[in-house]
Amino acid sequence: xxxxxxxxxILLFQFASCQDYGKLTYIKHLxxxxxxxxxxxxxxxxxxxxxxNDSGNEPILYIYDLELGYYEWTxxxxxxxxxxxxxxxxxxxxxxxxxxxxDIGNNSNKRKDLVIYELDITxxxxxxxxxxxxNVFPLKYSNQEDFPxxxxxxxxDCEAFVRVDSYFYFFSKNRSSDFNxxxxxxxxxxxxxxSVAEYLTDIEICNDSKDCxxxxxxxxxxxxxxxxxxxxxxxxxxxxxxxxxYEISRQDLDHYSQKESxxxxxxxxxxxxxxxxxxxxxxxxxxxx
Numbered sequence: 001x002x003x004x005x006x007x008x009x010i011l012l013f014q015f016a017s018c019q020d021y022g023k024l025t026y027i028k029h030l031x032x033x034x035x036x037x038x039x040x041x042x043x044x045x046x047x048x049x050x051x052x053n054d055s056g057n058e059p060i061l062y063i064y065d066l067e068l069g070y071y072e073w074t075x076x077x078x079x080x081x082x083x084x085x086x087x088x089x090x091x092x093x094x095x096x097x098x099x100x101x102x103d104i105g106n107n108s109n110k111r112k113d114l115v116i117y118e119l120d121i122t123x124x125x126x127x128x129x130x131x132x133x134x135n136v137f138p139l140k141y142s143n144q145e146d147f148p149x150x151x152x153x154x155x156x157d158c159e160a161f162v163r164v165d166s167y168f169y170f171f172s173k174n175r176s177s178d179f180n181x182x183x184x185x186x187x188x189x190x191x192x193x194x195s196v197a198e199y200l201t202d203i204e205i206c207n208d209s210k211d212c213x214x215x216x217x218x219x220x221x222x223x224x225x226x227x228x229x230x231x232x233x234x235x236x237x238x239x240x241x242x243x244x245x246y247e248i249s250r251q252d253l254d255h256y257s258q259k260e261s262x263x264x265x266x267x268x269x270x271x272x273x274x275x276x277x278x279x280x281x282x283x284x285x286x287x288x289x
Contacts, residue, residue, distance in 0.1 A: 001068070001069050001070070001126075001127070002031065002033065002069045002071075002072075002130070002272050003244055006156060010231055011236075013036075013202070018088070019041070020255070021255050022075075022253050022254030022255030023251070023252070023253050023254050023255070023287060024253055024255050024272065024285035024286065024287055025285060025286040025288075026283060026284075026285055027066075027271070027281070027283070027284040027285060028066065028154075028284050029163060029282055029283050029284075030051075030276075030282050030283060030284055031064075031069075031070060032276075032282075033053075033062065033070070033120070033168065034051055034053065034062060034064070034067065034070075034273075034282075035053075035054070035276035035282050036053040036054055036057060036262060036276070037051050037052070037053060037261055037274075037275060037276050037282075038052060038053055038054035038083055038084050038085070038105075038159070038216075038260045038261065038275075039051065039052045039054075039084060039085040039086040039101070039102065039216065039260070039261050039272050040086060040153060040216075040261040040262075040271070040273060041075060041086035041087060041099060041218075041270070042087050042116040042263045042265055042268055043088055043091070043097060043099075043121070043124075043262070046124065047066070048063055048065060048124065048140075049063075049064040049065075049066065049263075049271075050062070050063060050064070050086055050088075050121075051064055051086075051087060051261070051273075052080075052083045052101060052204060053080075053083065054080075054083055054105060054260070055080065055081060055082035055083075055105055056085055056100075057076075057083075059071070059074065059075070059079055059080035059082060059083070059280070060072050060074055060077040060080075061073040061074070061099075061101065063124070063126070063158070064280045065126075066284075067157050067188070068260045069129040069211060071126060071127055071128050071129070071221050072088060072121075072128050072129075072278070073129045073135050074129075074130055074131070075132070076119070076130075077090070077117075077131075077132060077133040077134040077136065078101070078117060078131075079110070079245055080103065080105065081103050081113065081177070082103060082104070082105025082106070082107075082111075083100050083102065083103050083105070083162055084105040084158070084159035084160075084216075084260075085101065085102075085104070085160055085161050085216050085217065085261075086099065086101060086102070087100045087102070087112060087161055087162050087163045087168070087189070087217075087219075088100065088121075088163070090200065094113060094174055095122070095123050096120055096122045097116075097120075097121050098118050098121065098163075099114050099119045099121045100117065100118055100119075100120065100161075100163060100168075101116070101117040101119070101192055101225030102116055102158075102159075102286055103115045103117065104116070104159070104161065104170070104227040105157065105158070105159060106156055106157045106158060106177065106202065107157055108154075109144075109147070109148040109149055109154040109155075109156045109157060109175065110146050110147045111147070112125050112140070112147055112252050113138075114138070114139040114140065115136050115137060115138055115139060116136075116137040116139060116161075116168065116188075117134050117136060117137075118134065118135035118136075118137065119131060119133075119134055120133065120137075135192065137188075137190075137192045137195070138195040139188065139195060139197055140195055140196055140197065140266065141156055141186060141196075141197050141199065142186070142196050142197060142198050142199050143199045147188045149167070151162075151176065151177040152176055154176050155172050155174050155175070155176050155184050156171060156172065156184075156215055156250055157173040157174075157175050158170050158171065158172050158173060158186075158216035159173045159214065159215045159216060159260070160173070160214045160215060160216050160228070161217060161219050161226060162218060162225060162255040163190055163219075164217040164219055164223065164225075165190065166189060166190055166240075167187050167188065167189060167190055167210065167241065168184065168187070168188045168190050168197075169186070169187055169225070170182040170185065170186040170187075170188070170197055171183045171185055171203070171214045171216075171217055171227055172185070172214065173213050173215065174213065174214075176214075179207070179209040179211055179212075180207065181204055181206050181208070181212045182202040182203060182204050182205065183202070183203050183205055183227070184199065184201075184202055185199075185200045185201050185202070185203055185243055186200060187205075187241075187242075188198050200242055200243050201242075201243050201244075203236075203243070203246075203248065205227070205234060206229075206231070206232065206250070208257045210230070211229055211230050211231050211232065211256070212229055212232070213229055213230070213266070214227050214228065214229060215228050215259060215260050215261075216259075216260055216261045216262045217262065218230040218263045218264050218270075219264070219269045220266075221238070221264075221267055222237075222267055224236065224237045224264075224267070225237075225239070225271055226264065227262075227264050228258060228260075228261070228272065229259070230256050230257055230258065231252065231253050231254070231255060231256045231257075231259075232250060232251065232252055232253060232257055233250075233251040233253065233262065233270065233272075234248055234249065234250055234251075235248065235249045235251070235289070236248055237249070241279050243277075250275040251287070251289065253272075253287070255285060257274040257277075257280065257281045258274050258275040258277060258281060259272055259273070259274045260273065260274065260275055261273040265286070268289045269286060269288055270286070270287040270288075270289065271284060271285065271286055271287075272284075272285045272287060
């Protein structure tokens, strides 16, 4: 277990108290091993925070106790090409809880090895651990034919997904040269029976390529889906499984940074983290809706 040092935490808190975080409430500075955090998840009934880093980092799942420190889970099966988000699902029939790691980052739109990793986390050991059993679900998009496509058609990067009932839902990070303020949405069966993510629809977010790119998603117990950008949160509600009908609301954060992770700590409370850049970021924040 990696221990957090009290004196360092006090100094960091004093520094943070001088910062302006807009509508966000500062919680704490993340450990250095999570300075490139790209995905988080919280499991009901535990105070632990699951977190991963993106490309260029080791394939480690961090099990983080905000008071005591963190543990590292690894597996010979896990490969980190570009881990970008986490999701979880409780199966009421089996009583098992699953964590999903999305190795779905695809900046240049040319990857053919996108996968979702499934881990059974029903029993969580508070210790460093090597996981022997991991399910691997390959992923490709139903409407992608070229790897990479032309720059105007590069809509196949993705950093945000959730599992709801029997499906994964994916929200693209639109990297097209003709950015139109929309995220492309896909759906994939969560049982591994298919590797083809079905294109559903485009959802209009906002038309600023610097601040309207979706970087993370999470879902609460009501089925509301939160989508994160560098300075905004969008909430999708009252949606049907094919997203023919849905409602969308927007929350400006008044705080710009490289935000990569969002989770619901409660139905109306969000936790958000950003990557560390020089002397800024690398923090965990709270937003009350």
